[in-house]
Amino acid sequence: MKNKKIKLMQGNEACVEGALAAGMKFFAGYPITPSTEIAEISSLRLPRIGGKFIQMEDEIAGMAAVIGGSLAGLKSMTATSGPGFSLKQENLGYAVLAEVPCVVVNVQRGGPSTGLPTMPAQGDIMQAKWGTHGDHPVIALSPSSVRETFDLTVKAFNYAEKYRMPVILLTDEVIGHMREKIEIPDPDEIEIIDRLKPEKGLDEYKPYEIKEGQVAPEMAAYGEGYRFHVTGLIHDETGFPSNDSKVAGDLVNRLMKKIDDNIDDLTLYEEYKLDDADIAVISYGITARSAKSAVDMARAEGLKVGLFRPMIIWPFPEKQIAQLGKRVKNIITAEMNLGQYVLEVERVANKYTNITKCGKANGELITPDEILAKIKEVQ
Amino acid sequence: MTNTLIENNFRTNRLPHIWCSGCGHGIIMRAITKAVDELGYNKDDVCVVSGIGCSSRAPGYMDFNTFHTLHGRALAYATGVKMAKPELKVIVVTGDGDCAAIGGNHLIHSARRNIDITTIVFNNNIYGMTGGQYSPTTPTGDKGTTAPFGNIDKNFDLCKLVQGAGATYVARSTAYHVNMITQQVKTGLENKGFSFIEAVSICPTYYGRKNKKGDAVSMMNYLKTNAVNVKAADKLPKEKIQGKFLIGEFYKSQEPEYTEEYQKIIDSFQKER
Incomplete structure (x- = not known):
């Protein structure tokens, strides 16, 4: 019989375990109660597997660095709570428009404002959907247990990679801090999805071109030989900005269709x-x-x-x-x-x-x- | 005659650029690209990151890995890129509003970490893209569309700020002293650490017009006659440098670089196995 990996674990700890199982190689964040353990445990675990951790100067920078890390090829995550989630909103919108996979964990606490830092809430539900400006698709998951925090963190990475967009994991102070017995699944039992990459040596790579049957464009990383451009401006399939209303309409509609056309895959x-x-x-x-x-x-x-x-x-x-x-x-x-x-x-x-x-x-x-x-x- | 620098390093199908006639930014962009070209870097290994503003449109024209991010955040995005792929030569192109106002926190902390990023600020003393508002480098007393009675803020000396915060290469040049920009960017790129080059630009459209500085030629002449090389400044009597500004290399040192220090932590676990 296999030695089962049964552990007594906190939700925040299970989140990091799930992220590592999904292939997280970069974490950038900023300390905030009640999510801080996610940063602490990431800082402890990542360098041991050749991954990277950085504590940035503020919440905004944490989110920005995660987007940069992802575009340079690493599966990336940040974690925060209420006030920090508010600060990350502009960058979250960038990740949606520039189609950069990443996971954003919000361990919800009482609000508004500084609110109740050590107490739970589910007050950021609508913020998760509408917090960043403009029309945009959103994927947000919410676990009910420590084990489910593990599972849904893996799923969050998978959806981020598959749909090339940020995915939000909404837990709360109690799920984050509560300890429960969990059995960590074997790596071969866990489904892992990686972003589609363009073939090597193409004459031309268009970073936002959708090919037949694809839900999101193929994603090269910086430094792999395709010198592409990424912007938060409305852009065409080449990645360069455009003021054309048809290009703008087509792009925003295509982003929304990632969700609408795959609603069964995104219902759980x-x-x-x-x-x-x-x-x-x-x-x-x-x-x-x-x-x-x-x-x-x-x-x-x-x-x-x-x-x-x-x-x-x-x-x-x-x-x-x-x-x-x-x-x-x-x-x-x-x-x-x-x-x-x-x-x-x-x-x-x-x-x-x-x-x-x-x-x-x-x-x-x-x-x-x-x-x-x-x-x-x-x- | 074809210009090989442009042919080889620019996305010529994206040109001409959007900057106003007389703007100094194109000169600075070319000088940066010339530095990369002269160092012989593989273009695939160079990543140019910018924020928002006139300066931040530059990467769109440059044939490298390019990343046009959010207002003020270029250094935070660039830090993520550099952490993920330290082998990339990361350049940040930013403006005075972008890096000294909304992005000031990222600027001082990038300097403090001494992360190997070469930052060039196109300092035109004004918010150009939004139409001429005063910035943290608009000289006290000068006008902007939001300082109609004269700016009462004290302006930043960005080089002193960044040196104080821990940058290991700090220099200033101007759109007139174009070869100096190239030289400084080359030194910055070869410095293993946070390098900061302030390239003083000109904005005849807004800053110049609001402050009666004359046309682009007059503004270039101002840069020519008012910039004093730091090497010469020590020997000059005080009255000769009164009201002028310093250019040249202000600081250079060797300190541990952030991504190299992090790699040491990773390596310590490799040895453990």
Whole structure:
């Protein structure tokens, strides 16, 4: 029998393990509670495998260096929390437009502003989607456990590489700091996706040309012989800037299509006791664990309740939520904010069912009892 | 006659450039490229990174690995590139607003790390791209579109700032002293560490017009007559250098370079195995 790698581990630690398993070779960041362990552990681990770590002078620089590192060929990650996530937004948009794969971890804490640095929140859900200016695609994942932090960090890298865009991992203070038993999978059990690279020795390499059947352009690295140009300006397939409205429209639409055309690949969720349910709780991240307990408590009292738990929160699982709306009499959206994801649930399912929000933003977790009370209220 | 420097080192299909007539930036861009050419570097090994502003459009014309990033952030992006691939010759092309205002933090910390990046600031004393606002290097009392009554800010001496922050090569030249730019960029590129070259440029369109400095020729004449070489300055009486500015090499030293120091940490684990 194989020696299983079972460990007691913190979510932030599992994030680094997942990143290393996915092939992270560069981390640039800035210390911020409650994400700092991700930087600390990266600084300890990366040089041992020939990777690089740098603590930059600020959050903005951390994000910028990650984009530079990725364009020079390394799988790159940064980690932050609320205030730092705000600071990274302009660079995040650059990575979207310039199509640079990277992973941005936001270990959410109470906000706004400096807020509650040591307490959890899920208040950056809409910021993850709309924080950087302009129309843009977003992929954001939200784990509910330490083990899932490992798995979704691997997925975050894979999506970043496959779709050539930044991917956001939204955890929170509790997931980040909580310790749980986890079994680290063997490397050969983990699917790893690497960016498509152009063939060597081409006469001409167009860094933003989409070939038949590709979801994102082939990506050369600086120093590999293709002297290409990268800019945050609207550009054509050669990479050079353009003011042409057709070029601009085509580019922004193509970026959005990466998500729209691959929505099945970018939908990941768990259904729990939903088969015969009259009431569905929609919840993600740490709050989904309280929701699951609440479902069990309600079931013990004979109430037909189930849980829908998206692990990929952006893109929004529209099709599934609409179907859910048709199946149940009530949806309760439980999240540690004053009503963010529920806005999307309402957009998609309001015409089919009653939607109730269950949320708070005081630095405390939502308890199973609070969700159970909401279930009884709507039932 | 074909110009081999241009043929060999520029993306000629991207020319002509967007700069105004009389602008000093084209001269500086050419001088930098000449330095790379004379050093005989393989173009594939050179990465030119810029931020936002007039100066930062230069890399688009230069036939290297080129990276036009965000306002102020060129050095932070360049640090990522250099960390990931230390074998690349990384050049940052920036402006006075880009590197001294919005990017000031990255400038001093890049210098402090002594990371092997050669930075050339095209200092035209104004925000040109946005139409003539005063910058951190606009001399006190001069005008900009946001300083209609004269600038009350004190202006930065960027060379002193960067030397104080830890750069290991610090020099200044001007768009008039074009061969000096090339020489300084060559020295900077060969210096293993953070090199900073302030290339004083001219902006007849905004800075010149706002401050009645005359046309491009008059502004070039100003650079010619008011720049004093630092080597000569010591021997000149004070009144001879009153109101003038210094050019030449201000500082050169050898200090541990950041990516080499990091590589030592990596190597220590290789030995462990």
